[in-house]
Amino acid sequence: MIEKDEATLRAEQPVAQSRWTLVLSQGVPWAAWGWRAGLYLLFALLVLPPMAFVVWTSLKQGQAFSLAAYRDIFQSSEWPKLWQNTLVFALGSTAVAAGLGLLMAWLVERTDSLGRSGAYAAVFAGVAIPGMIRVIGWILLLAPKTGVVNLALSHWLGPGAPSVNVESMGGMILVEGLFWAPMAFLLLSGPIRHLDQGLEEAAITAGAARWRVHLLITWRLLAPSILSVMVLTFIRAIQGFEVPLFLGVPGNVPVIASSIYIGLQEAFVPDYATASAYGVLMLAFLFLVLGLYAYVTRHASRYQTVVGKGFRYQPTSLGRGRWIGGAVLWAIAVVQLLPALYMILASFLKTASIAQVGDSLTWANYQALLQFPGIVQSLVNSLIIGLLTATAAVLLALAVSWAMRWYGVHGLSSLVNLPLVFPGVVMSLAMLVMALRLPISLYGTIWIFVVAYLATFTPYALRYTQPALLQIHPELEEVARTGGVGQGVILTRLLLPLLRRALMGAWIFIFLISIRELAVASLLYTAHTQVIATQLLDMWVNGNLNVLSAFGTVITALGVGVGLLMWRLGGRGVQV
Amino acid sequence: MSAQAKVWMGLAAALATALTACGGGTAAKSPSSSSSSGPSLPTSQAQLVAQAKQEGHLTFYTSLAGPVVGAIAQAFEKAYPGIKVSEYRAQDATLVSKALQEAQAGKNNWDVMETPAGDLLILQARGMLAPYTLPKDAQVPESLTWAASGGKVYGAADRVSYIGYGYNKTLVPAADVPKTLDDLLKPGLAGKVGIVSSTTGVRWVGAVVHQLGLQQAQAFLAKVKAQHWNVQSISGAAEMDLIAAGQLPSSVTIFNDHEAQQAKKGAPVGWIPLEPVVANVGLVMLDNKAPDPAAAQLFLQFLLGPKGQALLSQYHYVTPGEKVSFQYWVPERGITASQYQKDYAQWKQLFQSTFGQG
Numbered sequence: 001m002i003e004k005d006e007a008t009l010r011a012e013q014p015v016a017q018s019r020w021t022l023v024l025s026q027g028v029p030w031a032a033w034g035w036r037a038g039l040y041l042l043f044a045l046l047v048l049p050p051m052a053f054v055v056w057t058s059l060k061q062g063q064a065f066s067l068a069a070y071r072d073i074f075q076s077s078e079w080p081k082l083w084q085n086t087l088v089f090a091l092g093s094t095a096v097a098a099g100l101g102l103l104m105a106w107l108v109e110r111t112d113s114l115g116r117s118g119a120y121a122a123v124f125a126g127v128a129i130p131g132m133i134r135v136i137g138w139i140l141l142l143a144p145k146t147g148v149v150n151l152a153l154s155h156w157l158g159p160g161a162p163s164v165n166v167e168s169m170g171g172m173i174l175v176e177g178l179f180w181a182p183m184a185f186l187l188l189s190g191p192i193r194h195l196d197q198g199l200e201e202a203a204i205t206a207g208a209a210r211w212r213v214h215l216l217i218t219w220r221l222l223a224p225s226i227l228s229v230m231v232l233t234f235i236r237a238i239q240g241f242e243v244p245l246f247l248g249v250p251g252n253v254p255v256i257a258s259s260i261y262i263g264l265q266e267a268f269v270p271d272y273a274t275a276s277a278y279g280v281l282m283l284a285f286l287f288l289v290l291g292l293y294a295y296v297t298r299h300a301s302r303y304q305t306v307v308g309k310g311f312r313y314q315p316t317s318l319g320r321g322r323w324i325g326g327a328v329l330w331a332i333a334v335v336q337l338l339p340a341l342y343m344i345l346a347s348f349l350k351t352a353s354i355a356q357v358g359d360s361l362t363w364a365n366y367q368a369l370l371q372f373p374g375i376v377q378s379l380v381n382s383l384i385i386g387l388l389t390a391t392a393a394v395l396l397a398l399a400v401s402w403a404m405r406w407y408g409v410h411g412l413s414s415l416v417n418l419p420l421v422f423p424g425v426v427m428s429l430a431m432l433v434m435a436l437r438l439p440i441s442l443y444g445t446i447w448i449f450v451v452a453y454l455a456t457f458t459p460y461a462l463r464y465t466q467p468a469l470l471q472i473h474p475e476l477e478e479v480a481r482t483g484g485v486g487q488g489v490i491l492t493r494l495l496l497p498l499l500r501r502a503l504m505g506a507w508i509f510i511f512l513i514s515i516r517e518l519a520v521a522s523l524l525y526t527a528h529t530q531v532i533a534t535q536l537l538d539m540w541v542n543g544n545l546n547v548l549s550a551f552g553t554v555i556t557a558l559g560v561g562v563g564l565l566m567w568r569l570g571g572r573g574v575q576v
Numbered sequence: 577m578s579a580q581a582k583v584w585m586g587l588a589a590a591l592a593t594a595l596t597a598c599g600g601g602t603a604a605k606s607p608s609s610s611s612s613s614g615p616s617l618p619t620s621q622a623q624l625v626a627q628a629k630q631e632g633h634l635t636f637y638t639s640l641a642g643p644v645v646g647a648i649a650q651a652f653e654k655a656y657p658g659i660k661v662s663e664y665r666a667q668d669a670t671l672v673s674k675a676l677q678e679a680q681a682g683k684n685n686w687d688v689m690e691t692p693a694g695d696l697l698i699l700q701a702r703g704m705l706a707p708y709t710l711p712k713d714a715q716v717p718e719s720l721t722w723a724a725s726g727g728k729v730y731g732a733a734d735r736v737s738y739i740g741y742g743y744n745k746t747l748v749p750a751a752d753v754p755k756t757l758d759d760l761l762k763p764g765l766a767g768k769v770g771i772v773s774s775t776t777g778v779r780w781v782g783a784v785v786h787q788l789g790l791q792q793a794q795a796f797l798a799k800v801k802a803q804h805w806n807v808q809s810i811s812g813a814a815e816m817d818l819i820a821a822g823q824l825p826s827s828v829t830i831f832n833d834h835e836a837q838q839a840k841k842g843a844p845v846g847w848i849p850l851e852p853v854v855a856n857v858g859l860v861m862l863d864n865k866a867p868d869p870a871a872a873q874l875f876l877q878f879l880l881g882p883k884g885q886a887l888l889s890q891y892h893y894v895t896p897g898e899k900v901s902f903q904y905w906v907p908e909r910g911i912t913a914s915q916y917q918k919d920y921a922q923w924k925q926l927f928q929s930t931f932g933q934g
Contacts, residue, residue: 078928144806146823250773250809252931266774268672268698268917373646373663436680444683526678526685527635527664542641542665543814 036403036412042396043415046455050430051283051422057433058276069277078254086255089172089244090237096177097233098226100332101184107325108185109193112315115326118333119185125336126182128563130516132536133552135246137339138175140346140545142166148342167251176243178336180233187232191225231293235286239423241519246540256282257425261522264429272433279426286421340556347549365550372539372547378530382515385446385531389453390511394503396454397461401469417459424519427456432523444526452520457513461506468502469495505566512562516555617873627870629658634871636661637675638690639668639775640735640858641813642834644891651887652878659871667774667811668695675863679704684865687872690879692856693908694775694916696722696731699861701913705730706864708873714880715897720857731859734879735833735893738904739780739812741850742830744819744843754850757784760828761799770806770827771931772815776856777807777829779907781930782923783852786905797930807931820845831856836892849902857906858893 059065073079104122107113141149142164150163165171195218203213219226244258254262260278264270318325348361369375400416419427431452435443442448472495480490496503518533525534532555539548618624628634638645649661666674668691675695678685679702689695699705700722707724710716710732720733741754752764760769771777785793806824808815816834818824820843828850835847860879866872878884885895894900908916 146818151823250807252807265673266667266669268669268694268920269676270673371646373649432677436677441682443681444678444685526674526683527637527662528685538666541667541810543810543817545814545817 035399036407039396039399039403040412040415043400043412043458046451046458047415047418050427050434050455051418053434053437054276054279054283054426054430057272058280059273061273069273070281072274073277073281082254082256082259085169085248085253086238086257088169089176089240089248089253089255090234092169092173093176093180093237093240094230094234096173097180097184097237098230100177100181101188101229102226104181104185104329104332105188105192107329109189110195110316111318111325112322113318113325113329114322115329118326118329118331119182121330121333122336123182123186124563124567125333125340126179127512127566128559129337129340129556130533130559131179131242132246132516132518132533133343133556134179134336134339135175135242136536136540136548136552137341137343138166138171139246140549141339141342142171165251167247167253169251169253171251172243172247172253175247176237176240179240179243180236181332182336183236184229184233187229188222188225191222195221227293227296231289235289235421238282238286238289239519241423241425241522257423257519260425260429264523272429275429276433279423279429282423282426283421286423290421340552343549344553344556346545347553349549350546365546369547369550369554372544372551374527374530374535375551377528378532378535381446381449381529382532385449385453386511386514388450389457389514390507392450392454393458393461393510394465394507396458397465397506398469398499398503400458400462401465404466405469405474413462416462419455420459422456424456424517425522427452428520428523431520435524443524444529446529448524449521449529449531452524453514453517456517456520457510460513461510464502464506464509465499468499472498508562508566512559512566516559617870624870624873625656628656628868628874631868631871632658633660633662634687634868634875635685636663636688636690636875637671637686638663638665638858639671639692639695639856640690641665641811642837642891644888644893647887647891648879648884651883652875655878655883656874659874661875667776668692669775671695672698675699675704676702679865684863684867686863687866687868688875688879689861689863690734690858691861692775693722693731693859693906694920696859696861697908697911697913697916700730704864706862706866706869708862708876711877711880713882714877715885715895716880717896720896722859731861732880733857733896734860734884735858735888735895737831737833737856737858737893738849738900738902739776739783739829739831739854739856740847741826741828742816742819742835742845742847743826744822744824745846746844747822747825753846753848755848757787757796757851760850761796761803765803765826767804767806768825769803770808770815770818770824770829772812772827772829773807773809773927773931774811776812776831777931778920778923778927779854779856780829781927782907782919783854783905785923785926786907787852794926797926801930805931816845832894833892840892849900849904851903853902853904855904855906857908 058069059067061068104119108116108119139147141147144150144163144165144167147164147166150161150165153161153163166175199217199221200213203217204210208216239257240255241257241261244253244255245261247253248255248258249262256278260275263275263278264272347365348363350360350362350364397416400412404410404413422430431448432443435448442451476494477490480494481487485494515532518537521531521534522537525531530538532551536548536551536555539545539551618627636649640648645663645665649663652661653659664671664686671689671691672695675686675689676698689699696705707726707728707730709728710721714732716732716734720736721729722731724730743753748768749764752762752768754760754762754765759765771780781793781797784796787793788796808818808824812827812829812831813834815824815827816830816838819827819830820838820841830847832847832849835845838845860876862869862872862876885897889895907919911919
């Protein structure tokens, strides 16, 4: 008889299984569907009641139901202008973002332009620097009477000097377009990169003029991708909050999103019915846009750019234009960074809103920041909310992705992704009216933020976990199960190590957007539950520009640090 | 979607709908409209201070702007160590909106509120204020209190701020400084006047209506529209900062105290009580469900007493006992909450049609 040593004996022991994993691996029905049912229920509770409350509130006038709120909106003299402003703003921003994104993607993927890293610098700026900081930075630079650029022009050219007014529809379109240009670039890079030039070359060889080749082949093949980017940007612009609030309100360019906020915050007695009616109208319009998009792109498979054979890629030579291409890419990056850079400078000046030659730098603004009431509390609140939201969102997204993989629960995916259509301020309003009605103590606590953010940001976490899980062949799990390994061990010892990078990337991204998010937080905070974004907003409203510049710089530094971490983990494919 | 998934979706939606219906059917937790006598507090000052220190905290909501807010909090904390003051500053409409939401959610956050009387009217109508006895050392004339029953008050003024015309002396020549409303229409002031879009700006429009009557006010504001005034979504104090820094020549929504603070720092600024002058009577109010009632009582004693009044004077606020040489108008005096809201809505509409925002 061969004696076995202790290590061999240990290795031959079956893997210890908990009762729970035994149950799961044996596929006991109630356990197998119980957790899926739990996921459905959880997301139904996160997503559906807020939407239902918004609709319900819009129809409630006192104790009766009526359409009075909608009637008042449509009969109001402000409605045509509001609607027109919203559409013009969204369409204009879409054109700018898609145009810039397409230009960047073309220069990077199809030409030998120099300075291609400038495009990725622009992407990084978009991820790392909070939107509110960029908008306020633009105001400090280009406000009509007080912006430093306009003051400089007036100083050099006299009282009749032209001025650039960022608080206008044009300014709003440009700033919002710049916000989304990096995203458009990332989304268009892939299709442009994979476009088979063989099709174009064949057409040229057959005698087609170059302009006809581009018009009838190149752009037609790219049309679905471009349309997709434009629809996504259009939806984001309709949902936009910071630009309409900070630029549109002072510039007399109200849009629906800012009207919801102003109507509640600056009325003595909030009119929830009207605000909710605006929210419902926004949601209905966005669902219509998505439906139209789905109809228009139903034959998108005809325009596949990636083919299986004979793929040739040859960048177009720009000759001396390579330098111009590089200059364009870096100019876009600099424009993205400029507002934040000026804010950093302003944080060291005595008066944050101007920069005069000879002003000495000072730390006074940072000293004032340390003593500003509620600063520490807002930072602590944001960190806690960010930690809880990121952790919960990633775990839930992983569970949903796994359920989709093995049980095909695409309905669950639709439920989870539904809040992508919600404008942030409408989600905020929905959570507010729900919290005021339900007999649970949510309002006035940080938990209302966690619930709202979980509903809003889990779809973003899903964009990390789902593709990552898809890359792991199911065979790995099947083999492990066949060998008698329990589900818990499969998850912890097999899947998690392989998914670690994606999960960390998702966690950091959700954490980053949670701590700087404004629209959802805008109606939910109280004096004791301030977060970073609402603290910045209050500083702005109260005119504390010096302290705001210092605080904005601190937040930007935090965002850059976290953004660098994401960049290191995810490489150039960082999603915004 | 598989049949099983449809079943789960349906069940989840049904449960969510049921939850919504329960919450929707539940009457909103409206604050009671009946009057309240407020929390019972110790009768002796020593016991009051002891209870306040035990509470250890109070929340102060105010529409006061500028460094005075922090100064008040620090001075109180120094006078009563162990009681931390959390101050929250916003415009008066936002404060009332937040207070109403918090009460509806059963989360009374604030202990003491100091804002103009419009907020008092609305909160009192909803039974959210606790009446209190005026401190013995408070020198507040009866005309600047809002009476409750039993010799108590719902609010007493700790300061009066006057809205007038503030300007930068280097940017607005003396000859262009307006002396009447019509002087604002002079060509020399075109593009040189600002107005804030907050409650302060709306109240200024209300003052114009009060002075001229509605029709004439509309005609006047139509002419103002052609003067291309600069509208700012900031507080009056912040706008005064811009004037002092030379970035804005002048504004019709400047408080006398903010101008005095800048003048003391050496800024080339001036202020005139351009009629109609609106008086923002800052009233001190107590929440009848204050989380820290003893600390709140102590705070209002401080604010209305000699120390608080001296501090406000230091920041150039006119205290209730002081008289001024010009005529002013208190919009909230003698009207009900619903009338004030109706008037405010009318002024806001006029503001929006003239300046496009607010």
